[in-house]
Amino acid sequence: xxxxxxxxxxxxxxxxxxxxxxxVHPGRRTLNLLRGWGKPAELPKLGAPSPGDKxxxxxxxxxxxxxxxxxxxxxxxPQNFTVAFDTGSSNLxxxxxxxxxxxxxxxxxxxxxxxxxxxxxxxxTKFAIQYGTGRVDGILSEDKLTIGGIKGASVIFGEALWExxxxxxxxxxxxxxGLGFPILSVEGVRxxxxxxVEQGLLDKPVFSFYLNRDPEVADxxxxxxxxxxxxxxxxxxxxxxxxxxxxxxxxxxRVKVGSRLTLCAQGCAAIxxxxxxxxxxxxxxxxxxxxxxxxxxxxxxxxIIRCSEIPKLPAVSLLIGGVWFTLTAQDYVIQFAQGDVRxxxxxxxxxxxxxxxxxxxxxxxVFLGAYVTVFDRGDMKSGARVGLARARPxxxxxxxxxxxxxxxxx
Numbered sequence: 001x002x003x004x005x006x007x008x009x010x011x012x013x014x015x016x017x018x019x020x021x022x023x024v025h026p027g028r029r030t031l032n033l034l035r036g037w038g039k040p041a042e043l044p045k046l047g048a049p050s051p052g053d054k055x056x057x058x059x060x061x062x063x064x065x066x067x068x069x070x071x072x073x074x075x076x077x078p079q080n081f082t083v084a085f086d087t088g089s090s091n092l093x094x095x096x097x098x099x100x101x102x103x104x105x106x107x108x109x110x111x112x113x114x115x116x117x118x119x120x121x122x123x124x125t126k127f128a129i130q131y132g133t134g135r136v137d138g139i140l141s142e143d144k145l146t147i148g149g150i151k152g153a154s155v156i157f158g159e160a161l162w163e164x165x166x167x168x169x170x171x172x173x174x175x176x177x178g179l180g181f182p183i184l185s186v187e188g189v190r191x192x193x194x195x196x197v198e199q200g201l202l203d204k205p206v207f208s209f210y211l212n213r214d215p216e217v218a219d220x221x222x223x224x225x226x227x228x229x230x231x232x233x234x235x236x237x238x239x240x241x242x243x244x245x246x247x248x249x250x251x252x253x254r255v256k257v258g259s260r261l262t263l264c265a266q267g268c269a270a271i272x273x274x275x276x277x278x279x280x281x282x283x284x285x286x287x288x289x290x291x292x293x294x295x296x297x298x299x300x301x302x303x304i305i306r307c308s309e310i311p312k313l314p315a316v317s318l319l320i321g322g323v324w325f326t327l328t329a330q331d332y333v334i335q336f337a338q339g340d341v342r343x344x345x346x347x348x349x350x351x352x353x354x355x356x357x358x359x360x361x362x363x364x365x366v367f368l369g370a371y372v373t374v375f376d377r378g379d380m381k382s383g384a385r386v387g388l389a390r391a392r393p394x395x396x397x398x399x400x401x402x403x404x405x406x407x408x409x410x
Contacts, residue, residue, distance in 0.1 A: 022061005075117030093158030258314030
């Protein structure tokens with residue numbers, strides 16, 4: 001059974017929607033590292049934002065710091081689904097009641113029933129989405145989306161009829177809600193964020209993630225639609241431009257491991273991706289990094305870290321926008337505990353992504369848990385950008401929420 005959503009504080013910044021995140025413990029999970037990364041053939045056209053209406057909120061949960069998800073509704077009355085919020089894709093899909101009998105993941109998740117919705121509109125266009133961990137096939141449909149307090153958005157989404165991988169069977173979320181750019185969207189479907197802005201239900205095409213990495217609690221943090229919650233981070237936010245508006249890709253100047261090792265020495269691309277649990281870098285550089293932190297090779301590209309060594313390990317610092325973003329070993333080592341047994345895995349993985357002229361890194365949840373990230377799509381006057389600031393410890397942010405929001409409004 002899924003853990004219960006934890007409630008939010010009663011106050012919400014004006015014009016924003018707070019979505020609590022939930023987290024689940026997956027045990028060992030196949031990591032979704034192979035999305036088919038690469039530079040798109042053409043860039044998306046960014047639409048100008050429309051004036052917004054009311055704020056709304058959706059909670060997030062986590063699955064052993066590997067999957068962060070929250071609840072949405074589809075149809076009238078709303079049929080509830082948990083979805084993974086994924087900045088590396090741009091479509092919304094959930095399993096369908098009409099799914100193939102032999103599509104095993106379908107039987108372990110909530111399924112959309114078009115006959116139970118009075119606002120359902122058939123579309124029927126076939127779609128297929130390839131993820132690193134498997135493929136989803138189905139048909140497109142149209143219905144009303146409920147996300148937090150936002151209701152009534154008419155969205156085109158995928159009804160999954162076939163899910164090819166057993167990874168989808170063990171995955172806690174029912175489906176995926178993509179928060180990438182329109183150019184990534186399969187069949188040219190408008191991404192949910194664009195629809196909310198275009199239909200006047202969200203002020204600005206901006207959202208931010210606060211991920212709670214504490215393995216002791218099910219509270220996964222918060223997704224804020226329409227802005228950011230200053231209670232979650234230590235100001236200021238450092239903003240950098242998105243260099244390729246498809247994935248949330250930015251320029252990273254350098255990576256340092258302790259005082260002796262420099263990686264990404266000539267600069268590199270960095271993709272901020274909530275759908276990847278770890279930090280991914282080029283094979284040779286990740287190998288050198290593990291040599292510096294004493295990583296012991298395990299199966300499938302994973303590295304074990306001696307848990308007792310964590311206090312002595314060097315920091316890993318990323319230079320972005322002229323500012324150093326430092327990860328301590330507490331940030332970059334993923335710790336599993338079962339009774340008296342502890343297992344410590346490195347939060348770095350190797351993957352060579354063919355995207356000349358610069359090497360590509362993926363900054364997944366290991367980085368996004370340490371630094372609150374604001375994803376701003378921009379408008380016709382200003383381009384897309386990303387804002388980064390150190391996350392406040394969970395205990396500290398609750399006491400600061402009212403003060404921070406009062407300052408935000410001021």
